[in-house]
Amino acid sequence: MDTLINDIRYGYRMLVKSPAFTAIAVLALALGIGANTALFSVVNALLFHPFRFPEMNRIVTVWETIPTQGVEHNEASVPNYLDWRAQNSSFENLGGYSWWSVNVSSVDPPERVQGFLVSGNFFQVFGATPILGRTFTVEDEQAGRDKLVILSYGFWQRHFGGDPNIINKTLQLNNISRTVVGVMPREFDYPAGSEMWAPYPLDQSSQPDERHAHFWLVVGRLKSGAGREQAESELNSIAANLEGQYPDSNTGRRVTVIPFLQDTIRNYRAALLILLAAVGFVLLIACANVANLMLARAAARQKEMAIRTALGAGRLRIVRQLITESTLLALLGGFFGVLFALWGIDLLVSLFPAEFIRYIPGWSQIGINREVLLFTLGVSVLTGIFFGLFPAIQASRPNLNETLKEGGGKGINSGGRSRLRSILVVAEFALSLMLLIGAGLMMRSFARLMDVRPGFNPDNVLTMSMTLPRAKYKENEQAVAFYRQLLERVRALPGVRSASVINIIPLAGSNQTTLLVLEGRPEPPHGQEPEANFRTISPDYFQTMEIPLIKGRPFTEQDTAESTPAVIINETIARKFWPNEDPVGKRIRNAGPTERNPWLTIVGVAADIKRELAGKPESEIYQPHAQVASREMTVVARTENDPLNYVQPVRSQVQALDPNQPVYGIATMEQVRSSSVFLQRIAVTLLTAFAIVALVLAAVGIYGVMAYSVAQRTHEIGIRMALGAQRRDVLKLVVGQGMMLALIGAVIGLAAAFAVTRLMSSLLFGVSATDPTTFAGITLILSFVAFIACYIPARRAMKVDPMVALRYE
Secondary structure, eight states: OHHHHHHHHHHHHHHHHOHHHHHHHHHHHHHHHHHHHHHHHHHIIIIIOSOOOTTGGGEEEEEEEEGGGTEEEEOEEHHHHHHHHHHOSSEEEEEEEEEEEEEEOSSSSOEEEEEEEEOTTHHHHTTOOOSEEOOOOGGGGSTTSOOEEEEOHHHHHHHHTTOTTOTTOEEEETTEEEEEEEEOOTTOOOSTTOOEEEEOOGGGOOSGGGGGOEEEEEEEEEOTTOOHHHHHHHHHHHHHHHHHHOHHHHTTOEEEEEEHHHHHTTTTHHHHHHHHHHHHHHHHHHHHHHHHHHHHHHHHTHHHHHHHHHTTOOHHHHHHHHHHHHHHHHHHHHHHHHHHHHHHHHHHHHHSOHHHHTTSTTGGGOSOOHHHHHHHHHHHHHHHHHHHHHHHHHHTSOOHHHHTSTTTTSSOOOHHHHHHHHHHHHHHHHHHHHHHHHHHHHHHHHHHHHTOOOSSOOTTEEEEEEEOOTTTSOSHHHHHHHHHHHHHHHHTSTTEEEEEEESSOTTSSOOOEEEEEETTSOOOOTTOOOEEEEEEEOTTHHHHHTOOEEEEOOOOTTOOTTSOOEEEEEHHHHHHHOTTSOOTTOEEEESSOTTTSOOEEEEEEEOOOOSSTTSOOOOEEEEETTTSOOSEEEEEEEESSOGGGGHHHHHHHHHHHOTTOOOEEEEEHHHHHHHHTHHHHHHHHHHHHHHHHHHHHHHHHHHHHHHHHHHHTHHHHHHHHHTTOOHHHHHHHHHHHHHHHHHHHHHHHHHHHHHHGGGGGGGOSSSOTTOHHHHHHHHHHHHHHHHHHHHHHHHHHHTOOHHHHHHHO
16 A cells, blocks of 8 residues: 555656646546536436336336338327226336326416326326325226326425425416325426326226327336336237237237336437547547657656566556556546536536437436546546556666767657557547548538428417316317407517417427228228327418318318318328329228228328438328317418517417416427427537547647657658658658558548448438548548648758758767
C-alpha cells in the first residue's frame, strides 16, 4: 500500500510539472468519458431501468397475434382477456388497461389529462402500493362500483398541493363524479404519462360483439416458478378453444407473451445501442490520442527511465508507475467528464419537448445516479489502463547505452514506439471513418425522409383536439351538432380559409382500423378480412388539407344520418380491389353483424396520404362524421398566415359553446410533421456531433504524429537537404508518410463500416446501408482533413535550415 501511495504522489508531481500535457490529455479524456457518461445515463434510464418494479423478471406483456396477416402485436378484446384470466394457471395476476382521455372540469381552467382505464388487479401486477389510500380490487370492476379514481403523484401535487386529505374527495371527470381512493408514489409512472387511473367495468363486456373490439392492453405477473414459454403455450391453448367457440371474431388469432422490459423498449432499443456504440468509438479515439501523447512524453523521459533502470528498477516497477500516472489522468478526465455529462444531459433533455418525453418510460430517471457514477469510475480506470499500458511497456525498455550517453535521448526514435504511434493513428482514422459514414448515412436518410410528400399540404394548417364527454353528450346527434356549430364559428373567423374535423390527423402516430367486406365478392375466412384505416371527417376536409379527390365527390352537408350511408376510399383500396374498374357506386361495409354495419356506397376516391413519412400508403376509408359520430375529434383549419395566431380565437369559439370543454394537442400541421420524425432528428444530431468530435480528434492525432516525427527527424531532414533534396521532396516525404497511414486506416475503416452499417438498415430510409456515394464522399472528406493535418508539419519541415539542424545535433 505504501508503494502505491508513493506512486500516486510521484505521478501527481509529474503531472503537475507538465501542465500543458496534463490539460490536453484531461480535456480529450473528459470529452470522451463525459459523452459516454451522458449517453449511458440515458441508456441506463430508458433501456436498463425504466421501471423499478419488484421482481421485474416475472412481469410480461400479452399480445394477440394474427399469423396469417403478419400481425405480431395486436390489442386483445376484453372478453378474450376475461377468458384468459379465468382459465389460466400460469399467472399470479393478469391485468389490463386502455387509454382514457379525461376532461377535468373540477379544476380552473378545465384541463384535459391522460388517464387509463384499468382492471381491478392492474396495480397488483406491478407490485405497486399507493402512498395514500388504496388501489383497486376486482370488485371495483363492476358497473356502479367503478366511479373511483387514483391520482398520480404529479397531478396530486400540481392541483392539490400534496393535500393529505385528498382521499374520498370527488372530481368531475368527463362530467362524471369520481371519488379519489388513492395516490400513487412519484416513481410509479405506468403507462408512461399517466395522470390518473379508473376501474373499467369489465362486467359490461360480455356482449358477443365486444369480441370484435380490440383495444385492451394486457400485462401479467407470472407465478413464481412459471416460465414465459409455459404461459404462452397455455394461453394459446385457450385461444384455440375460443377460436372454435367464436369463429366470427377469433379465427386465426393466437397469443404471444413477451418479457415486459423487452417489449417496452423494442421501438427504440436499436437506435440507443447504436448511439452508445458510436460514443464508445469516440472514447476509443480519445484514448488513442492520449496514448500518442503518452508515447511522446515517454520519449522525453527516456533518460529518467534509463536512470531508474540502471539503479535497479525492474520493468514491472516502471510499468506500474506509468500505469498509475495514466490512471490518475483518466480519473481526472472522469471527474471533469461527469461535469461535462451534467451539462450534456441538460442539453439533451432540453432538445425534447415536454409533451413528447412524458410518454417515454424512464425519462424522468435520466441523470447522474449511483449506477452512472460507478459506470464512469469503471470507464475511467479501464481507460487509464488501456491508453497507458502500451506506452508504459515501451518506456520500460530504454536503450541504456544510447540514452545515458552525453546528449542521449535527443533524436532517438525507437522503431517500436514509432510503429505503435502509427498503429494508433491508423486506428483513430478507421474509427473516425466508421463514425462519419454512419452519420453520413443517417443524414442522407433524414434528408430523404424530409423530402417525402405526405400527400397533403401541411403549410398554414392549425390542429386542435378535443374530446366531448359521453356523460354530457349522450347522443351522437349532440356531438355532431357541437362540431357543426364549432366549424361554422371557426370558418367565420377572419383569415380562416377552410376548416374541418377528423378523428385522427395524418402523421400523429395514432390509428384506428376496421375490417372490410366487399359487396359481390366472396367473404374471406374469418381473420383474413382486408384491413383499412378508418377516418370520420366533416365536409371540406379534403379541401382544407388540399388532398386531391381523384374520382367522385366529397362529402357535403347532405350526408346526414338519414341519408344513404356514404364512404370515400383512397387510391390504394381502389387499385387493390378495382384495378380496372371505377369503384364509385360500389358498396363495402365494415366486418361484423350486418344490422350494425350497413352497406356503404362509395361516392369518391381520394389520393393516398402517408400515415407515417417513412411508410407506404395504407388502405384508408373515410366516412361522414354526421353518419359515424365520434366525440374525440381534431379541428384542422387552413389560415392565410401563421396558424398559431389563430389559437386563441379558435379556443374562444370552443369556450363559447361549452365553457367546461378543454382543448389539447394544439400544433401546426408542420409541427406535427416535424414531431413525427423527432427521434430520427435527435439520432442524426447526436451521431453527427459524435462524428465531428471523432473527426477533430483524428485530425489532431495525425497532426501530432507527423509533428513529432518532423521534430525527431530534424537531423535527417537537414542531411537530406544538405545533400540536395528540394523542399518539394521534403513535402512529399512527410505528407506521403502521413497519407500512407490515412490510406491504411481508410481501407480498414471502409471494411469495418461496410460490415457495421448493415446493423443500421432498420434506421435508414431511402438509402442503402452500403450507399457508395456516402462511403466515397466521407472517405474523400476525411482524407482531405488528413492531408491538411499532414501538410502543416510538412511546411515546418520544408523550412528546416540544414546548417542549423546539423549544428543542433
